[in-house]
Amino acid sequence: MSNLDDENELIACKHCDSLARLPKLTSGESALCPCCGRTFFSRKVDPVNRTLAVSFAGLLLLVPAFSMPIIGVSVAGKYNDATLLDCIMLMINADFYIIAFCVFLFAIAIPSIRIFSAFYLSYKIKRRQFGASLLTFYRSYHLFDSWSMVHVFFLGVIVSMYKLITLDELSVGSGLISLLLLLFCSTLISITLDQRLIWELLEDELEPKS
Amino acid sequence: MSLSQKAKHLGLGSCPCCQKINKMTAEQQRCIRCHQVFSQRKQYSVQFTLAWTLAAIVMFIPANIYPMMVFYKLGRPEQSTIIEGIASFIKQGLYPIAFIIFLASFIIPLGKIIGLLILLYNTKNYSKISKRKQTQMYHLIASLGPWSMLDVFVVVVMASVVNFGFFTSIEAGIGITYFTLMVIFTIFAAESFDPRLLWDIERRKNHDR
Numbered sequence: 001m002s003n004l005d006d007e008n009e010l011i012a013c014k015h016c017d018s019l020a021r022l023p024k025l026t027s028g029e030s031a032l033c034p035c036c037g038r039t040f041f042s043r044k045v046d047p048v049n050r051t052l053a054v055s056f057a058g059l060l061l062l063v064p065a066f067s068m069p070i071i072g073v074s075v076a077g078k079y080n081d082a083t084l085l086d087c088i089m090l091m092i093n094a095d096f097y098i099i100a101f102c103v104f105l106f107a108i109a110i111p112s113i114r115i116f117s118a119f120y121l122s123y124k125i126k127r128r129q130f131g132a133s134l135l136t137f138y139r140s141y142h143l144f145d146s147w148s149m150v151h152v153f154f155l156g157v158i159v160s161m162y163k164l165i166t167l168d169e170l171s172v173g174s175g176l177i178s179l180l181l182l183l184f185c186s187t188l189i190s191i192t193l194d195q196r197l198i199w200e201l202l203e204d205e206l207e208p209k210s
Numbered sequence: 211m212s213l214s215q216k217a218k219h220l221g222l223g224s225c226p227c228c229q230k231i232n233k234m235t236a237e238q239q240r241c242i243r244c245h246q247v248f249s250q251r252k253q254y255s256v257q258f259t260l261a262w263t264l265a266a267i268v269m270f271i272p273a274n275i276y277p278m279m280v281f282y283k284l285g286r287p288e289q290s291t292i293i294e295g296i297a298s299f300i301k302q303g304l305y306p307i308a309f310i311i312f313l314a315s316f317i318i319p320l321g322k323i324i325g326l327l328i329l330l331y332n333t334k335n336y337s338k339i340s341k342r343k344q345t346q347m348y349h350l351i352a353s354l355g356p357w358s359m360l361d362v363f364v365v366v367v368m369a370s371v372v373n374f375g376f377f378t379s380i381e382a383g384i385g386i387t388y389f390t391l392m393v394i395f396t397i398f399a400a401e402s403f404d405p406r407l408l409w410d411i412e413r414r415k416n417h418d419r
Contacts, residue, residue, distance in 0.1 A: 156363025
């Protein structure tokens, strides 16, 4: 049995709670749990710069994705299209408050918070300005991990296009393209963001070593 | 140090947010790195998961009975529940879409509920299924969560695009609210479940022998 006092050199699997010695990784590698086989953490290639670029692109896409028409149909000479915000307004007018709230939360608010937190974090780390607010932002990024539903909304739009194509004449708006690009960005952020590296950086900078 | 040693047995806890190993001094404490309050295992995990799952089962019934969508053609309403919507897709010959909707709005929620109940049972009783398999099953359940919202988004988009008053219009039905609540409850249930409980029981069994 070796010395277990130094918990900084240990890592516990969050899925099966088995302890292991913290492995040294170079960028691009992942550490796996020897007990259950899930990933402990992975080192990403050039995480800060890439996350900064992708999340900045995501921020630019937020407004067009939410306010441009997604799809439009024309029936007997009448044309009608809808943006994401229209969808929510319509649900409020039809007294489906829970649906309106959920669509707002899952398709607008939480993806925006995630992209903004990723941008703010990588910008501050790039400029090496560390503050306690970064902890809050990064925790919020973790908290909403399973609640961002841009991908599901996008598939929903595709399915309804299939449904409407038999009905009427259909047109694709610029909102759908921005939504697709936004989806790309939010997926890329989860690929490029090195979660462990950021925590280690924050730990080193925020707390003076005793 | 043997590899199968669990953090809990050494008085250590790993932060669920940043994975930092903390020495546990109290039942609940703040992580020294990210200041998140946590405990060694998610507190009252089994109770919360069971409660959310039961709530989801209750919501599953009205979600399937009440109409999801009302289709007005020349003023005449045509209501359709989830199953009727899938049937109309099959009638139109859109088999892949029918399959996706069937999967996302019927099989996945039902599978999640049943799967969570099985996992809950296995936290109390030793099961022959390997722990690895069970952990994988939990991850499948957790990652499929958001996809059940697909049908809700489809109805919302259709209702806002097809809006021509008397001529043709689509409106959402009451069932959609129950369906959304069911999906949210199953996500909460999956979030409050702690997969480490599955591994704890194996240790207890080994001690008994």
